[in-house]
Amino acid sequence: MKILVATSNRKKLRELMDILSPYGFELELPEETLEVEETGTTFLENAYLKARAYYQRYRLPTLAEDSGLVVPSLGGYPGIYSSRFHSIDFGGVEHGKDPDRANIKKLLRLMENVEDRRAYYYACVVLYIGDGGVFAEGRCEGAISREEKGSYGFGYDPVFIPEGYNKTMAELPPEEKNRISHRRRALTRLLEVLRWK
Numbered sequence: 001m002k003i004l005v006a007t008s009n010r011k012k013l014r015e016l017m018d019i020l021s022p023y024g025f026e027l028e029l030p031e032e033t034l035e036v037e038e039t040g041t042t043f044l045e046n047a048y049l050k051a052r053a054y055y056q057r058y059r060l061p062t063l064a065e066d067s068g069l070v071v072p073s074l075g076g077y078p079g080i081y082s083s084r085f086h087s088i089d090f091g092g093v094e095h096g097k098d099p100d101r102a103n104i105k106k107l108l109r110l111m112e113n114v115e116d117r118r119a120y121y122y123a124c125v126v127l128y129i130g131d132g133g134v135f136a137e138g139r140c141e142g143a144i145s146r147e148e149k150g151s152y153g154f155g156y157d158p159v160f161i162p163e164g165y166n167k168t169m170a171e172l173p174p175e176e177k178n179r180i181s182h183r184r185r186a187l188t189r190l191l192e193v194l195r196w197k
């Protein structure tokens with residue numbers, strides 16, 4: 001089954017493809033990336049906004065995903081602001097050319113004196129097929145390290161230690177991350193909802 005993927009993040013796309021291709025899904029990138037403003041107040045709303053925008057343009061079954069890192073001791077931040085955390089009005093703005101690095105720098109700075117380092121990744125996926133769609137969610141529990149390690153993955157992976165590991169997500173090869181990630185869990189649930197597996 002061919003599905004359009006409503007994302008501008010190539011690394012996210014790669015993970016979605018690696019997880020879904022064994023189930024016979026062919027994921028396609030749109031010809032043109034749309035600027036979709038993520039104005040929702042939840043991951044679900046933002047995933048729907050992205051899916052609907054691409055569906056309305058291309059009229060094809062569309063998969064969107066909104067995800068982020070939730071740190072309870074920071075009141076749930078970065079949360080839905082994960083990709084632009086460095087630039088938002090919370091705990092001071094962090095400058096830098098690479099947004100992922102600036103996000104990590106800000107997170108580690110805000111957590112310098114924080115003992116409770118528990119965190120989780122969250123993903124909400126939406127498959128939009130016309131008059132609506134189906135959604136599913138997934139979580140990956142873990143903790144925030146004190147220093148960056150590893151070079152696989154993207155985003156906060158160099159400082160996220162998944163539960164049961166003593167390595168960061170960025171030290172795990174892609175197959176391992178894709179076995180335990182929030183994205184994997186959300187997609188597995190989506191396939192169950194669709195009775196696909």
Ligand SMILES: O=c1[nH]c(=O)c2ncn([C@@H]3O[C@H](COP(=O)(O)OP(=O)(O)OP(=O)(O)O)[C@@H](O)[C@H]3O)c2[nH]1
Nearest residue numbers: 007008009065066067068069082083154155156157
């Ligand atoms: O280290 C990480 N490993 C992950 O597995 C992961 N998943 C999400 N995140 C963070 O959350 C933002 C998503 O924001 P997001 O869903 O809006 O995606 P995005 O803006 O990158 O692309 P798009 O799909 O919206 O076009 C990302 O940028 C990252 O900062 C992750 N960080």
Ligand SMILES: [Mg+2]
Nearest residue numbers: 008038066083
């Ligand atoms: Mg986004």
